[in-house]
Amino acid sequence: MIKAVIFDMDGVIVNSEAIYEQADKEIFKHYGINLSDEELQKYIGVNLLDIWTDLLSKYQLKDQYSDYQVEDFIEEHVHSHYEVLSESDELKLMPGIKDWFEYFKANNYKMIIASSSYAPIIELIYQKFGLDKYMEGYVDGNSVEKGKPEPEIFLKAAEKLQLKAEECLVIEDSEHGITAANKAGMKSIGFARNTDYNQDLSSADILIKEFNQQNLAKLNL
Template identity: 40%
Template sequence: MKPTFEHDWKQDYIEAVIFDMDGVLVDSEPIYFDIERASFAHFGAFLDDEEHHGYVGTTLETMWQRVLDKHQLNFTLEEVLNHHNSNVIKIMTDHPDLRPMPQLERWLDWLAENQIPVAVASSSPKVLIDLIMNKTGLGRYFSIRVSGEDVAHGKPEPDIFLQAADQLGIKPSACLVIEDSRNGVKAAKSAGMRCIGYNNPGSGSQDLSLADLQITGYEQLWNLRNELLFSS
């Protein structure tokens, strides 16, 4: 079924595309969920799926501070982050199944051919963004990479997308964001950008209703490429 626009799609041309990373460029959210569940249990926190999925799109610092507070854990933020980050880097470095989403590279090649610049804006730490870009081969597309570490406030605040637009040299209203989380969609819309919600089952039960359009894969987006008002 062809997706339909759920909100008014402004008639300004799109001059740049900003991608979230996890769940959008690579299907890594299920891997993170497993790592996070192990870390939560290590520190004595046992989260249900609703709470866990509610942290998708936020920075690790935000997630862990909320978990520490809600579950009244007697550990410092530094302690839990050091433990968790070391596990994430080790597992992601060795993981055999990190690869680009299906049909993504055809879409990225088309954007490049049409001189539409792109950026990554991910809540993940910069070292993890670089690791995944290098491991998947996607790094050749993304010279602009903005991390949650680069801004004062993470998603759902708009800071990370505004920073990406600034680095691209494109006004926010001319940027299109592709996001798989409720927090990310809210951040994109708060930044004054158009947003496509990527319905990825691996990202949990995310409410993407604020997105202008929802898709389930890049093949759908490919078929809509001539309807999205790209400048060229």
């Protein structure tokens, strides 16, 4: 029996993915890293530690930036994301998601965020959109040793809610996120929004393209 809903944040609760994209390109370019759109898509849903660990290995930046630790690259990246989000007029809740929040709240389902983003970013979104009215906190990407596609972040979210994995439903828009939900033993909804992001969500239990009443009825909760 499902008792809680675990939400990814970027691209599910808010339309932040496109806002991040340009900031990411600028950061990577600053360090001489030129990634194709296809390469960038592979990092969707992945936490910054795993991204920068991979990039530092591939591009041998450790020699050029010998006085840098991986945490320094991450800190700059988080700061950049925070700035673009806080200054953006485009940042909005996903259409229909608030109605879903209201439904889950009215029917006594617990809700929590499990996002690869770091705490300052989640806090920014949390406060801007008053998510404390619905969510019982969050688990951020910096609080787990192994990010998505590993299940740790979702298992921690369930633990925080004092629930079993099988009592949780995950809503995700990335292939890594759906894989993590499956590994955690949780039911999953793949949010295949109409974008250019090429994510394989076929292993999700349910696929949706909109947060509307028709799709909410499909959950059969």
